[in-house]
Amino acid sequence: MAVIEVEGLWKIFGGDPERARERAREGVSKAEVKAETGSVIAVNDATFEVREQEIFVVMGLSGSGKSTLLRCINRLIEPTFGTVEVHGEDVTAYDDEQLRDIRRTKMSMVFQNFGLFPHRSVLGNVEYGLEVAGMSKSEREEKARRTLDLVGLEGYEESRPSELSGGMQQRVGLARALVNDPEILLMDEAFSALDPLIRDEMQNELLQLQEMWDPAATILFITHDLDEALKMGDRIAIMKDGELAQVGTPTEILTNPADEYVRSFVENVNRTKVLQARTVVRDPRDEEEARLRTDSPSVHPRAPLAEILPTVLKSDQPVAVRNGQGDLKGVVSRSALMEEVTRNAGVDLEEEAVEEAVTAQAS
């Protein structure tokens, strides 16, 4: 079921938005529209939906409009045209009071440079959302402490944000966003400012948290990093010059790039390292159920294909896929895995063969 439905969303800065939209619809390029109308088109007719409890990644290079798009969802930036619906309610029609209410109870946001309040302690930062919503001191403090424990920051409650490392600061940012149990988590390049190792750690922790939560949040995740998009995303939208070039699962994006732009992004990707077990999983058949109930070798749904390859190849039967909690998510069969691993290898071989032939002829 869709939690967020974005329909025909435009964000046009300055100039004459009506005319800019007309011209853009006629196929005029962004630069020409700017020269003609003085308007900058940041988001160009975006339509997509985010489904319940999925991680939906919007990937694009800087200036592609992805952060603007995200801010249109919670209206930190007002959309120029189009609608954003959350559970079927049009957020763009909300008045200030309704908007504050949805921000306090349903949606929260994590920022690229953390956006922490330097004059407040770590605890004070995490309490902020509950405080403005009017929760009593003792109640919000208890919730904030619990959330800080969850992100591994117990003992730092009274520290100032400036005393913490970048990774820890973003944990504070994450705790601040999680403290009111939001249904929707908006993450704006949340891990981009971190060191690669810390980033990896935070990604894994977010995935773990997502697994543990009940009900899990729906996450809209913005990034410029394809590896991150493929690792985190249940579905990915690739954005270019304000337009969505393609929306699909990691497998779809890697296998069937919609255009040259997406293809140029994904062509050098090592599929076995970025595609995860969950992309080749299928539901267990009835006759397999009994066997899977007992302890058998299993793989994690987020494990890369390269990592599960030995386990699956060694087993005569399909291997169970279980998450960190031990819940059965399905099985991976040897044939499904091999098909996925070799899918593009064949194409590559052909291309190489052609190239070889061409060079042979030329010489």
Add this chain to the structure above:
Amino acid sequence: MDLNIGAAFEALIDWLKTNFEGFFEVAATAIGSTTEGLEDVLLLLPSWVMILLFTALAWWVASRGVALFTLVGMGLLDSYEFALFGTEIAVGMGYWEITMETLALILSSTLLSLLIGIPLGIWAAKSDTVDAIIRPVLDFMQTMPAFVYLIPAVVLFGLGTVPGVIATFIFATPPCVRLTNLGIRQVSEEAIEAAQSFGSTPTQMLFKVELPMALPTILAGINQTVLLALSMVVIAALIGSGGLGDPVVQGIQQLQIATGFEGGLAIVILAIFLDRVTQAIGERAGSTAQAA
């Protein structure tokens, strides 16, 4: 037609005086009684007790060095007579009472500056239009020679402490407005967005995020306001505001080097004390509100 700017301004002041007499009377009473009240409080305790209190304050907010300076400097402002080996000795300048008069004038004009300057600064930070209007007015207030607006101040408020406070207020308010404006505009865009994204009302935003994060800058503005107020002391003395300006004015008029120097030195001592103490308060706030 002869367009006389000066005459037009005079007509404006006359018009204000006749039409808003009641307002100016109320304002004069409020300012006058605030200043007198502060003076009474400052002179309530014996001078040596006050000196120790100021020293303790300096030690607490600033440092031991500032405390030592306060003890010695303020001590010089007072006077002591004692007998040593049968000789009568008198030390100190004996300016304690007029120093407290000056301090009261500075405190009440600074209070007025903050009361009007901080809200104005907030408004200017929120609205570019207001900012554009206020900016030249502030320039005018700061560059117009202070003697010039003494005249209308006297016309509207009469001689004494009140026009002194008003003239000091006009001269000392601009940095408070400017730095409040600057401080709020400097709050990081991401912190503002974060506060918004968690559902803050505009009031919550102002009091929970913008003002606390702008506080170090605002305090720097207050420090400037206090020092500018002190620099008006001599000019205020010309219209009968009393205080430490009196010996300086007397020194000039009667060519008394000794009196003039003592008055000047007393002002410097008070200035250094006020500067170090307000600066230390600003630094304290700065270390807690430091940008991450």
